[in-house]
Amino acid sequence: MWAILALTGRPAGAGGPDPLDELDLTDDTVIDTVVKESQRVLPSVAGSLPRRVQHDVEIAGSPPVPAGALLVASTVVEHRNPDVYAEPGAYRPQRWLDGSAQPGPYQFFPFGVGARRCLGAAFADLQLRVTLAVLARAGRWPRLLTTRVDHRNKSGVNMAPAGRIMVEAGDGRARRAPLTGAVTRLWRS
Numbered sequence: 001m002w003a004i005l006a007l008t009g010r011p012a013g014a015g016g017p018d019p020l021d022e023l024d025l026t027d028d029t030v031i032d033t034v035v036k037e038s039q040r041v042l043p044s045v046a047g048s049l050p051r052r053v054q055h056d057v058e059i060a061g062s063p064p065v066p067a068g069a070l071l072v073a074s075t076v077v078e079h080r081n082p083d084v085y086a087e088p089g090a091y092r093p094q095r096w097l098d099g100s101a102q103p104g105p106y107q108f109f110p111f112g113v114g115a116r117r118c119l120g121a122a123f124a125d126l127q128l129r130v131t132l133a134v135l136a137r138a139g140r141w142p143r144l145l146t147t148r149v150d151h152r153n154k155s156g157v158n159m160a161p162a163g164r165i166m167v168e169a170g171d172g173r174a175r176r177a178p179l180t181g182a183v184t185r186l187w188r189s
């Protein structure tokens, strides 16, 4: 759903060329980059992979973290690291093709990381790719009717739209509507 939103909407006032103009969405490799970029900018698990620390630890030169502390990893923070992603706020699927985005496992983790990584990740990715590919091949890109989009945290974990997002079946061209609302703070270009 966030991927479809990223393809049909664009933060109001975003300057520069629309990155989608250069994308052939009938190409599976390109669809793959759209899935990754959507999960980078608008991850559905945004800020909570809590872990209770079992013993005192230091992480990458951090101050000591005492046993019993709760550690939280945030995709929204790590997916915007400018050392890893040039212009991190820009929605630019091409970064995954041109070699400029080569994150390590702790720099891109829409499905978590480590022993408790999502068991359904491959299945969820396949669903995303198939849905987008079917839409692209049918030439029926949805057109966005709701242009103010906020987000809320569901169950303390999942980031979801705060209200309904209405779309209508399109005429085959990916036209992007200007978006406003809290979601644009996560996603600027």
Ligand code: HEM
Pocket (backbone or CB within 6 Å): 044, 045, 048, 049, 050, 109, 110, 111, 112, 113, 115, 116, 117, 118, 119, 120, 121, 123, 124, 125
């Ligand atoms: C886009 C869709 C999905 C996202 C973004 C997602 C994300 C995540 C994340 C971040 C975790 C790790 C939680 C943590 O480390 O505390 C997780 C765990 C898990 N996910 Fe998903 N997930 C998705 C879809 C699915 C699907 C479709 C299934 C099942 C078919 C699934 C099954 C699981 C299970 C069983 C775990 C727990 C793994 C464990 O604790 O060992 N997920 N998911």
